[in-house]
Amino acid sequence: MADREIKKKVRSHTYRGRFTQIPIYIGKFFRMFVYLSDWKVIPMAACIAALVAFVVRSTFFVTMEGTIKGTLALTSVALWNGCFNSIQVVCRERAIIKREHRSGMHITSYIFSHMFYQAFLCVLQTVTTIAICMYLKVKFPNTPVVTDYFLLDLGITLFLITFAADMLSLFISCVVKSTTAAMTVMPLVLLVQLVFSGILFSLPKSMEKATHLMISNHGACAICALADYNELPSSSGWTMIKKMADQPDADPEIKAMVVTMEAEGKDEYVKRETAKSNFKEDYVKSYDNLTRRWAVIGIFAFLFAGASVIALEFIDKDKR
Amino acid sequence: MIGMLLSANIIAQLILIALTIWGYWVVFAKCEKPKWYSFIPVFREYQLGKCADRETDARVYVWFTAVDYGFNVYSILNPGWNESGSFLVLLVALIVLTCFFGTFIYAIRIYSGLCDLFGVKKRKLWWMIVFDNSILLLIFGLRKKYQPKFIYVDERDNEGAALSGIRADALEEGLTVNIEERTASDFFKKRYLLRDIHLNIQPGHMVLLLGGSGAGKTTFLNAVNGYEKAKAEILLDGNNVYEDYAKMKYKVGFVPQMDLMRTNDTVGRTLMDAAKLRLPSDTKGSDRRERVLEVLRFFGLEPVKDKLCDKLSGGQRKRLSIAMEYISNPDLFILDEPDSGLDGVMARELMEGLRKIADQGKIVIVITHSPDRVIDLFDDVIVLAKDSKLTGRLTYFGPVEEAKKFFERDKMEQVVLRINRKEEGGEGLADSFIEKYAEVCHG
Numbered sequence: 001m002a003d004r005e006i007k008k009k010v011r012s013h014t015y016r017g018r019f020t021q022i023p024i025y026i027g028k029f030f031r032m033f034v035y036l037s038d039w040k041v042i043p044m045a046a047c048i049a050a051l052v053a054f055v056v057r058s059t060f061f062v063t064m065e066g067t068i069k070g071t072l073a074l075t076s077v078a079l080w081n082g083c084f085n086s087i088q089v090v091c092r093e094r095a096i097i098k099r100e101h102r103s104g105m106h107i108t109s110y111i112f113s114h115m116f117y118q119a120f121l122c123v124l125q126t127v128t129t130i131a132i133c134m135y136l137k138v139k140f141p142n143t144p145v146v147t148d149y150f151l152l153d154l155g156i157t158l159f160l161i162t163f164a165a166d167m168l169s170l171f172i173s174c175v176v177k178s179t180t181a182a183m184t185v186m187p188l189v190l191l192v193q194l195v196f197s198g199i200l201f202s203l204p205k206s207m208e209k210a211t212h213l214m215i216s217n218h219g220a221c222a223i224c225a226l227a228d229y230n231e232l233p234s235s236s237g238w239t240m241i242k243k244m245a246d247q248p249d250a251d252p253e254i255k256a257m258v259v260t261m262e263a264e265g266k267d268e269y270v271k272r273e274t275a276k277s278n279f280k281e282d283y284v285k286s287y288d289n290l291t292r293r294w295a296v297i298g299i300f301a302f303l304f305a306g307a308s309v310i311a312l313e314f315i316d317k318d319k320r
Numbered sequence: 321m322i323g324m325l326l327s328a329n330i331i332a333q334l335i336l337i338a339l340t341i342w343g344y345w346v347v348f349a350k351c352e353k354p355k356w357y358s359f360i361p362v363f364r365e366y367q368l369g370k371c372a373d374r375e376t377d378a379r380v381y382v383w384f385t386a387v388d389y390g391f392n393v394y395s396i397l398n399p400g401w402n403e404s405g406s407f408l409v410l411l412v413a414l415i416v417l418t419c420f421f422g423t424f425i426y427a428i429r430i431y432s433g434l435c436d437l438f439g440v441k442k443r444k445l446w447w448m449i450v451f452d453n454s455i456l457l458l459i460f461g462l463r464k465k466y467q468p469k470f471i472y473v474d475e476r477d478n479e480g481a482a483l484s485g486i487r488a489d490a491l492e493e494g495l496t497v498n499i500e501e502r503t504a505s506d507f508f509k510k511r512y513l514l515r516d517i518h519l520n521i522q523p524g525h526m527v528l529l530l531g532g533s534g535a536g537k538t539t540f541l542n543a544v545n546g547y548e549k550a551k552a553e554i555l556l557d558g559n560n561v562y563e564d565y566a567k568m569k570y571k572v573g574f575v576p577q578m579d580l581m582r583t584n585d586t587v588g589r590t591l592m593d594a595a596k597l598r599l600p601s602d603t604k605g606s607d608r609r610e611r612v613l614e615v616l617r618f619f620g621l622e623p624v625k626d627k628l629c630d631k632l633s634g635g636q637r638k639r640l641s642i643a644m645e646y647i648s649n650p651d652l653f654i655l656d657e658p659d660s661g662l663d664g665v666m667a668r669e670l671m672e673g674l675r676k677i678a679d680q681g682k683i684v685i686v687i688t689h690s691p692d693r694v695i696d697l698f699d700d701v702i703v704l705a706k707d708s709k710l711t712g713r714l715t716y717f718g719p720v721e722e723a724k725k726f727f728e729r730d731k732m733e734q735v736v737l738r739i740n741r742k743e744e745g746g747e748g749l750a751d752s753f754i755e756k757y758a759e760v761c762h763g
Contacts, residue, residue, distance in 0.1 A: 013600040015570060024596050028585065035584040035628065099580040102547055103645070104569060104597055206407050316547070 018106045025113030030120075038121070045081050045125040049132040052077050057138045061227050063271075064234040064278055070138075071223040072199045074129075075216050078158050079193055081125045082165025086118055087182050090173035090312065098315050107312045114170060115305055122162040126155050145226060145290045153226055153290070160297040161219035165193075167304035168215065174311040177318070198282075215300055222293035224283035230275075231285070237274035238267050336452065343454040344368065346461025347434075352471050362386045365430075370472050372433030379507055381426035387419040431456060438466040480515075480709030481751040484758035488518040493557050495521040495544070495652055495683050502536075502543050502550035502712075512711040513539045514550060519702065519717040521685075523557075523651070526678035526697060528720070529687045530732055531704035532740040536712020537687050540704060541654050544685075545572040556652055570598055573645030575655040579637045583630035587621055587640055588612070590629055591647060598648035611647060619643045619673065635666040639673070646677065653677060653684045664693055671697050691732040695720055701732070705739035705750035715739055715753045726760070727753070 016024075032038055052073040059066020090097065101107065130151060134140070144150045169182075172189065176182045194200055196207070197216035211217040244250060245258040261267055282289075344358030351371040357364050365385045369378020391412075395401055402409050428445060431453065435442050438460050448456040460466050490496045502514035514536045521527055531537045542548040546561040546568060554561040561568045581590055595608050603611075616622040619639040624632060629640065638658060645653065655674065659667035671686070671694040678684040678699075685702075688694070701723045703716040716726055727735045739753055740746020 013567065013570070014602065015567075015599075016597060016601050020601060021597065024593050028582065028589075028593060031585055031589065032582070093582065095576075095578060096580045096582060099576055100597070102569070102574060103594070210407075 015104055018109050018112075021106055021109035022113050022116070025110055026116055029113060029117035033117075033121075041081070041085055041121060042124050042128055044084075045077075046128045046132055048077050048080060049129040050136065053133045053136040053138055057133070057136050059235075061139050061141055062232070064229060064232045064275055065236055067224065067227045067229055067232055068199060071220050071227070072194075072197070074158065074223060075161060075197065075199075075219045076194065077129060078126075078161035078219065079165045079190060079216060081129075082122060082162040082167075083169040083186055083190060085121050085125075085162075085166045085169070086114065087169040087173055087186050088179045089114065090170065090308075091176050091182050092179050094177065094315065094318065097312065098318055101315055107309050107315070111170070111174075111305055111309045111312065114308075115167070118166045118170065119163055122159055122166055125162055126159040129158060130155055141226075141228065143228065143285075145285060145287055146294075150226070154223070156294065157219065157222045157226060157290075160222075160294055160301070161215060164215045164219075164297045164301040164304070167301040167308070171304045171308045171311065174308040215297055218293045218296045218300075221282045222290055222297070224280075225285050225289050225293065228285040229283040230279050232275060233268065233271035234275040234278050235271055238270045241270070336454065339452070339454040339458065343457025343461060347371065347457050350461060350466075350468055351437075361389050369430045369433070370474070371468075372430050372437050373470070373472050374430050374433035375472075375474075377426055377429045377433075381423070381430055384419045384422035384426060387416065388423050391416045391419070427453060434460060437468050437470065439469055440466060475708065475710050478708045478710075480512075480711055481707040481713060481754040482758070483516045484518070484714075484754075484761060486516075486518045486758065486761045488520045490555050490558070491520050491522070494523050494525075496555040497521075497544055497552070498554075499540075499543055499550050499552040502539060502548070502552070512709065514543060514712040517704075517712075517714040519714065521683050521700065523681045523683060524678055525699040526675055526684045526686065528691055528695070528698040528701040528732070529685055529704070530691060530701055530736060531712070531715075532706065532736055532744060532746065534710075535704040535706050535739075537704055538656060539712060540702075541574070541656065541685065541687070545569070545574055545652070545654060547574070570600075570648050571650050572652045572654065573648065573650035575642050575645050575653075575658060577657045577660055579641040581629055581637075581641060581644065584628060586626055586628055587632070588616070588625035590640065591615060591621075591625075591643055594644040595647045598645075611649075615643050615647050618646075618676075634661050635670070638662060638670060642670075642673075651682055653682055655684070655686045657687050657689065659688050659690060659694075668694060695732055703727075703735060703739065703753075705754065706741065707751050707754055713750070713754045714757065715750060716757050726757070 053060075056066065056070040056073050060070030061067055097105070097110065100110075134151075140150055140154070142150055144153050146153050147156070168189065169186065172185055173182055176185060193214055193216040196203070196211050196214045197220055198208075198211040198214075199216075199220050203211065242258060245255045261270070341358050344364050345355050347368065348355050348357055348364075348371070353367055353371060357367045362382050362385055366378045366382045369375055369381055372378075402413065427448065431445055431448050432442060434440075434456075435444055440460070444456065444459070447459060488496050488498050497517060497519050499514055499517040501512055501516075503510050503512055505511070517540065529537050529540070539548065543550040543552060544554055544561075546554065546565045549562055552562070556568060556571060559568055559571075561572070585593075591612050592608070595603075595612050599608055599611065613622070616625055619642065621636065621640060621643060624636060629637065632640065638661075642655065642658060653674075658670055658674070662670060667690065671688075674684050674686060675697045686698075691698075691701075698720055700718060701716065701720050702714070703723065704712050705715045707713045716723055718726075720732075723732075723735065724730055727738050729735050729738060737746045739750040740748070741750070742748040
């Protein structure tokens with residue numbers, strides 16, 4: 001009888017489940033934001049954004065070439081911010097997680113709390129990046145695609161890139177066992193993201209499919225679509241002609257022709273015609289294209305978060 | 321001409337294979353291993369590692385060599401495998417290259433062990449680097465002056481002490497442990513980590529868990545609290561810990577050796593979060609706060625409740641680590657070396673605190689490597705030891721004073737020396753005490 005009563009007593013209690021544990025960890029992470037200097041990622045994001053915006057501001061959203069450079073730079077900033085937000089967060093407290101898991105913590109609650117907290121950091125970093133770009137007078141277009149505001153469209157794009165990169169590094173942090181290993185893997189991941197972004201290098205046919213698996217590729221396509229890349233003038237052809245005309249031994253007739261064309265504003269025609277040859281389907285400014293890119297990046301983020309949960313479920317197998 | 325070159329290459333390969341087999345053959349002969357092992361690639365590499373007492377390295381070495389052999393066979397069968405230059409080919413080439421370097425590095429480790437085995441200077445490794453592994457094996461195997469200094473024996477293949485055949489009776493209140501075995505797969509082989517441990521502990525008892533390094537103390541505790549399940553029946557107050565683990569884990573408090581907590585949080589918040597996590601979800605907020613305050617007071621942490629954990633002294637941090645588990649008022653409280661890093665006075669204070677917890681009717685099990693300074697606080701002692709099969713076995717369980725008589729020693733540290741293996745500086749009497757304890761239990 002007594003035996004049955006004891007068993008009943010133990011079984012009658014319920015403890016916090018997956019959802020109710022989430023606020024505990026969100027609270028913990030926000031306290032860490034204050035006490036553990038996590039807030040420093042915001043000024044760091046501002047510095048990086050300032051550096052990049054200062055370099056690309058004159059041609060970003062103005063010419064095709066400038067937009068490509070600006071897109072690459074902005075994507076890199078977002079990737080960098082995201083990756084460094086969470087690359088160490090799990091591996092540095094792995095032993096603590098193991099202890100807490102043993103005491104009843106659900107890994108899903110832990111990762112979801114991280115997603116929430118990291119999303120907060122990513123929003124702050126995105127806002128900071130855009131604010132810095134505005135301060136440095138980057139010439140943003142005023143034709144939005146999805147929402148009613150261009151900056152909101154750009155903000156969502158940058159947020160998603162940052163957040164997906166954040167989740168990728170969260171996953172890496174769940175897999176590796178030490179902060180040193182995490183920091184060793186990180187540059188490699190960034191390098192792969194940039195090489196396979198499809199912007200920096202033209203890749204061989206066999207490797208083109210790999211770009212579809214990159215956050216950087218979809219992020220860059222989204223930014224280019226927003227910038228209406230295909231409708232921008234291309235300055236490379238005209239610059240080449242001018243350089244040829246400026247050569248000391250250049251034909252005087254060509255020199256005169258270049259001067260005339262410039263005076264008559266026909267250089268713009270050359271720039272537009274050159275741009276036609278640079279048309280890219282991936283960069284089409286359309287609702288469908290942009291939302292599809294957002295969806296893919298968002299799916300990446302959730303896949304990485306899911307993979308993080310799976311990776312961390314094995315934490316009990318860690319050696320002492 | 322090409323045909324001639326090709327056949328010359330095949331002949332060279334065959335000669336190399338023959339030399340390798342011969343090399344292994346003669347080394348295995350000296351190391352008292354079956355000579356036919358030398359005909360089985362990969363397996364022979366593992367056995368060579370064991371001969372050199374480099375078994376851990378050999379486990380990695382075999383994977384690299386397996387890839388190497390596999391790739392060699394594949395490239396012979398498909399000579400134009402790399403002509404497409406595709407991404408897959410690049411990937412395969414990278415993997416093979418990594419394995420090639422891995423094979424080389426691990427070969428150096430294992431052959432370095434062979435140098436030690438045959439008492440040869442390490443510079444002989446140049447033979448291996450410049451020519452081939454087989455040359456070095458032939459040198460070791462054929463020269464009479466090179467004789468092995470030791471023969472590797474895997475002690476886990478020994479017989480071990482006899483099983484007791486005892487079974488602890490289930491207690492209605494208290495802890496009943498009946499561990500048949502706790503095994504692990506170790507490189508395709510079943511290994512016993514713990515075996516034949518049967519005991520029961522009354523509520524209100526503070527128990528010392530004693531044993532040498534690698535005796536299975538932590539494995540035992542993990543098996544008892546259900547964290548790493550064994551083939552066992554663990555009952556706490558009549559409830560099966562394994563069957564009802566999701567609920568029972570809240571009835572067991574486990575304090576790890578390290579003070580694992582987020583040091584950038586305050587003491588109060590850390591404890592409050594632990595309370596939220598470990599107390600039943602229907603606990604009222606006011607009751608939770610009350611419990612946190614009560615625990616803060618009990619562990620003398622109230623004055624520092626608003627301090628960051630980072631700013632606490634070693635003793636305070638240890639108390640907080642214990643408080644984080646104590647918050648849920650567990651019936652079974654397990655502590656892994658709670659006194660590590662504390663001076664004698666602080667360690668004593670801490671153990672007195674644990675005694676108070678036991679006096680509340682709870683079971684407290686403590687691992688400590690300095691038992692004699694606090695032995696008066698314990699009721700019972702569990703002594704674990706590695707038997708000759710390297711399996712963790714129960715050598716004694718019972719009152720402290722009885723333990724001293726059983727082992728014919730006055731100090732607990734001397735007890736550990738009695739059961740520790742000779743190569744660990746002990747007396748190597750584990751097997752005889754395991755069997756003696758079984759006899760005592762049988763009466």
